[in-house]
Amino acid sequence: MEKNLNKLPLDGVVVLDLTNVLSGPFATLILSELGANVIKVEKPGGDDSRAFGPFVDGHSGYYISLNRGKKSIELNLKKKKDKNIFEKILEKSDVLIDNFKPGTLEKLGYSWEYLSNKYPELIHSKISGFGETGPFKDLPAYDIIVQAMGGLMSITGTGKDNFVRVGTSIGDIAASLFAVIGILCQLIRRNTTNKGSKLDLSMLDCQVAILENAIARYTITGIVPEPMGTDHPSITPFGGFETKDGKIVIAIGNNKLFKKFCKVIGGMTISKEYDSNKKRNLNINKLRKRIERYLKKKTSEYWLKQFATEKIPSAKIDSISELIMNKQIIHRNMLIDYSLNSKKNNEMKVTNMPFNFNFIKNKSKVIKAPGLDENRKDILKFFGID
Secondary structure (H helix, E strand, C coil), X not given: CCCCCCCCCCCCCEEEECCCCCHHHHHHHXXXXXXXXXXXXXXXXXXXXXXXXXXXXXXXXXXXXXXXCCEEEECCCCCHHHHHHHHHHHHCCCEEEECCCCCHHHHCCCCHHHHHHHCCCCEEEEEECCCCCCCCCCCCCCHHHHHHHCCCHHHCEEECCEECCCCCCHHHHHHHHHHHHHHHHHHHHHHHHXXXXXXXXXXXXXXXXXXXXXXXXXXXXXXXXXXXXXXXCCCCCEEEEECCCCEEEEECCCHHHHHHHHHHXXXXXXXXXXXXXXXXXXXXXXXXXXXXXXXXXXXHHHHHHHHHHCCCCEEECCCHHHHCCCHHHHHCCCEEEECCCCCCCCCEEEECCCCCCCCCCCCCXXXXXXXXXXXXXXXXXXXXXX
């Protein structure tokens, strides 16, 4: 019998989602977009993010953006009846994912020892602030805590006295992405061993893992990295530069490109203090002034056209309102219209997932985010629960 080659990769995989707010829900959104059947088990009252604005017809835009395509059932895991339902769903689940504080599932009677004995092929992925081991394991954590403790905030901002939080919740999102990678690896392992496994994922660990070369730079040079605004610590010129009517970003990654850049902006001569990336890095402030002396003669639009023609990496700094009108973003179908009511015009946009598989022809279909407990009847029927 010929297989359906157009199925999504995780078609048939059942994910039991106990997560709340962002780090877990973003991970399970990705799994859902890859074809998994995500059963969102919500605590009494629902996911906390249902109360986060802005709201569309009384529904949270925050919740919608992270939970579309999932099925919701409300269960109180402290009650025997609901625990029985939960365990029957577990019997047919491939993946269990939670972002509870360490020890929470254990208090409910679902330690890994219990789960692995009763459901030997179950995959469990756990996201927590600091992981299940170590001196901080019982401390509470939010994205801003992880950004601060994980070193990211110390290198983000305009100077050593002006640290800022990254504008998106990168502490949560990095953990989400690592969780998905981990779950996919666990599924591959199970395919060859028929054995389940557990992943203990720390948001702090994930934040440290994405520090790029900051730790390497410090341990090699002994110099503590500090915020540099839009500049790069190792590549110059690489950052935001003033033009006649605003600011654009330019990224010059090698000497060949730098020579071309100097020619485009007006034949700027390359003196010995700028003839290598290392020297340009050391003389960044002087070089910036020299470059901006040329750039301020023309508008941002003029320079961007010149740089595009010569294939010099550059961009305008777009606002979100400009982003959603970006021709490239629109062409790649990265924004999807979402409406709660088919009789109304589209009320909001949600981001698409960036997977462009050649075996999937249409990736613009939007499956709505569920209301709290909306899918109870269907879930019970699917899992054969009376």
